[in-house]
Amino acid sequence: MSKAIIKIEDLKREFTMGTETVHALRGISFDIKEGEFVTIMGSSGSGKSTMLNILGCLDQPTSGTYEIDGVRVKDLSRNELATIRNEKIGFIFQSYNLLARTSAIENVELPLLYNSKVSTEERRKRAIEALEKVGLGERLHHTPSQLSGGQQQRVAIARSLVNNPVMILADEATGNLDTRTSYEIMSLFQELNKQGITITFVTHEPDIATFSSRTIVLKDGEVMQDYNNHNVQSAANELAKLPKQDD
Amino acid sequence: MRLLNLFKIATKAIVLNKTRTLLTMLGIIIGVASVIAMLAIGEGSKESIRTTISAMGSNMITVKAGADTRGGVRQEASVMESLTLSDYKAIKKQATLLSYSTPVVEGKGQVINGSNNWPSSIYGVNPEYLNIKVVDLQSGSMFTDAEVQTAAKVALIGQTVVDNVFPDGEEPVGQMIRFNNIPFKVIGVLEEKGENTFGQDQDDVVIAPYTTVQKRILAITHLNQIMASAVSEEEAPNAVLEVSQILREQHKLMDTEDDDFHVRSMEELISTFSSTSEMLTILLVAVASISLLIGGIGIMNIMYVSVKERTKEIGLRMAVGAKGADILMQFLIEAILISITGGVLGVILGLGATVFIEKFLNWPTSVALYSIVISFAVCAVTGIFFGWYPARKASALDPITALRYE
Numbered sequence: 001m002s003k004a005i006i007k008i009e010d011l012k013r014e015f016t017m018g019t020e021t022v023h024a025l026r027g028i029s030f031d032i033k034e035g036e037f038v039t040i041m042g043s044s045g046s047g048k049s050t051m052l053n054i055l056g057c058l059d060q061p062t063s064g065t066y067e068i069d070g071v072r073v074k075d076l077s078r079n080e081l082a083t084i085r086n087e088k089i090g091f092i093f094q095s096y097n098l099l100a101r102t103s104a105i106e107n108v109e110l111p112l113l114y115n116s117k118v119s120t121e122e123r124r125k126r127a128i129e130a131l132e133k134v135g136l137g138e139r140l141h142h143t144p145s146q147l148s149g150g151q152q153q154r155v156a157i158a159r160s161l162v163n164n165p166v167m168i169l170a171d172e173a174t175g176n177l178d179t180r181t182s183y184e185i186m187s188l189f190q191e192l193n194k195q196g197i198t199i200t201f202v203t204h205e206p207d208i209a210t211f212s213s214r215t216i217v218l219k220d221g222e223v224m225q226d227y228n229n230h231n232v233q234s235a236a237n238e239l240a241k242l243p244k245q246d247d
Numbered sequence: 248m249r250l251l252n253l254f255k256i257a258t259k260a261i262v263l264n265k266t267r268t269l270l271t272m273l274g275i276i277i278g279v280a281s282v283i284a285m286l287a288i289g290e291g292s293k294e295s296i297r298t299t300i301s302a303m304g305s306n307m308i309t310v311k312a313g314a315d316t317r318g319g320v321r322q323e324a325s326v327m328e329s330l331t332l333s334d335y336k337a338i339k340k341q342a343t344l345l346s347y348s349t350p351v352v353e354g355k356g357q358v359i360n361g362s363n364n365w366p367s368s369i370y371g372v373n374p375e376y377l378n379i380k381v382v383d384l385q386s387g388s389m390f391t392d393a394e395v396q397t398a399a400k401v402a403l404i405g406q407t408v409v410d411n412v413f414p415d416g417e418e419p420v421g422q423m424i425r426f427n428n429i430p431f432k433v434i435g436v437l438e439e440k441g442e443n444t445f446g447q448d449q450d451d452v453v454i455a456p457y458t459t460v461q462k463r464i465l466a467i468t469h470l471n472q473i474m475a476s477a478v479s480e481e482e483a484p485n486a487v488l489e490v491s492q493i494l495r496e497q498h499k500l501m502d503t504e505d506d507d508f509h510v511r512s513m514e515e516l517i518s519t520f521s522s523t524s525e526m527l528t529i530l531l532v533a534v535a536s537i538s539l540l541i542g543g544i545g546i547m548n549i550m551y552v553s554v555k556e557r558t559k560e561i562g563l564r565m566a567v568g569a570k571g572a573d574i575l576m577q578f579l580i581e582a583i584l585i586s587i588t589g590g591v592l593g594v595i596l597g598l599g600a601t602v603f604i605e606k607f608l609n610w611p612t613s614v615a616l617y618s619i620v621i622s623f624a625v626c627a628v629t630g631i632f633f634g635w636y637p638a639r640k641a642s643a644l645d646p647i648t649a650l651r652y653e
């Protein structure tokens with residue numbers, strides 16, 4: 001039995017809007033084990049984004065416990081949170097969030113720049129490895145404007161891999177991509193998952209969930225469903241089934 | 248290591264935004280350059296005034312007879328005959344703050360050598376005159392005390408006189424000239440001094456023993472002036488007081504009576520001139536400080552806009568592990584780099600401008616080291632000061648809101 005990377009217990013998050021208190025999360029509990037590919041689904045207002053922020057150590061829960069890789073996140077300072085994000089989490093965003101006019105390799109190096117344990121040579125080496133892993137070994141020095149949307153997201157994925165995180169956290173990572181490209185990206189995620197990388201994917205698209213091994217559905221700040229997907233679709237197969245493009 | 252990385256990040260950001268950076272720098276560059284150039288002009292003017300004066304003998308003290316009133320008509324000082332040789336002797340004997348002194352009698356006349364003649368002035372003095380006026384001899388020698396006592400007909404002449412009465416370039420020393428028909432033997436030529444600050448040709452002179460000029464040319468017994476030099480420039484004001492005191496006793500003036508003479512030191516001239524140029528410097532510094540301040544505000548503006556514009560980038564950096572301090576340092580380093588680079592370019596431009604002003608506009612300049620140090624320090628401080636606020640703002644951003652910022 002593989003160990004739990006994420007342990008969440010009775011997690012609550014409240015926001016105060018003027019005099020009203022908004023309960024974004026109303027007591028959520030689940031674990032994520034090493035090597036899992038989890039999609040967190042939910043419509044807007046379900047608490048999905050709040051969950052993502054807390055999982056990503058960008059935000060702190062009001063109550064309850066959140067443990068990532070054995071570290072209790074609650075009560076950590078801003079700086080300690082930054083270190084956790086730097087060493088344990090790889091972020092992927094819907095809009096890629098690459099630095100403009102900056103080459104792919106430099107974009108990938110970015111997280112390591114904030115880790116003083118990594119030397120310049122190692123940083124470069126690891127960035128090249130990560131880019132090769134996502135199939136961009138030939139485009140190390142291209143800037144985002146010279147890359148397609150799918151390629152830009154691959155750079156972002158390489159960036160999330162470069163610090164060897166315990167978990168990759170993707171926020172609507174295919175939201176800006178067409179179906180074909182998003183299937184390509186999903187098949188890359190599946191491949192990485194097969195290599196043992198834990199992935200948590202926040203999305204509202206049900207077909208994305210079919211590619212994951214487990215789905216957690218949130219509604220009104222509570223877990224509505226949490227089920228293992230016994231019939232995981234292969235994104236590569238789905239991609240092959242798509243009608244051929246004429247161009 | 249960490250700082251080195253932040254340094255790299257900051258330089259990268261600067262290089263990526265060349266135009267914006269350059270425009271920001273321009274404020275600092277012009278600020279620093281104008282401080283240096285303006286102070287150089289100010290210092291140069293001050294120095295040139297001082298050297299001009301010190302060429303006249305900056306510790307020089309002159310005593311002239313005071314103006315008198317005859318029948319309600321005020322008289323020119325030169326017609327007064329109240330300054331006498333015994334006044335000079337009293338000063339010579341009693342004054343402790345004077346290193347040299349000489350009686351001066353002056354007259355105008357025609358210098359004649361063969362068929363050449365030239366109108367000039369003759370000054371009757373003693374050998375100490377050269378020390379007081381800070382004049383060297385170009386050739387020949389000064390007359391001696393013995394020649395003064397015997398009223399010898401010897402003279403030294405200035406370059407202008409040489410040019411006009413010895414037009415063929417013959418050696419004047421040893422030749423005979425006539426001044427108002429009195430023959431003089433030329434025993435020396437004064438080194439060229441050019442014009443003084445008031446445009447008088449200092450080389451258009453004939454110098455002779457005062458006894459000779461008194462008896463043989465002017466036929467007078469009084470003195471026109473007494474010239475002396477104070478032991479030092481600092482002591483010059485005290486020497487003025489001392490000489491005044493001696494002369495008051497000598498002229499038996501009551502306490503209620505005004506001086507019937509004028510004692511002047513160059514110190515007064517110097518302070519008048521330097522206070523003028525001091526004011527000039529203050530004015531220039533004020534103008535320059537304003538341009539530095541504007542440059543600084545320019546930096547703040549750009550950094551502020553830059554923080555806003557890069558909010559999303561800051562959010563991303565924080566998401567991948569940048570701490571608040573990292574972001575703060577990044578922006579601070581950026582601001583400091585901009586202001587220091589601007590400062591260096593400004594110093595170069597300022598020095599260039601100074602050379603240009605000196606060479607092509609013929610304005611005396613002098614680059615003071617302090618102006619470089621000050622303007623450079625000010626611009627570094629400006630960078631930190633005006634970079635701090637936007638950097639602080641950037642570091643305090645919430646990563647969630649920063650990431651969502653559009």
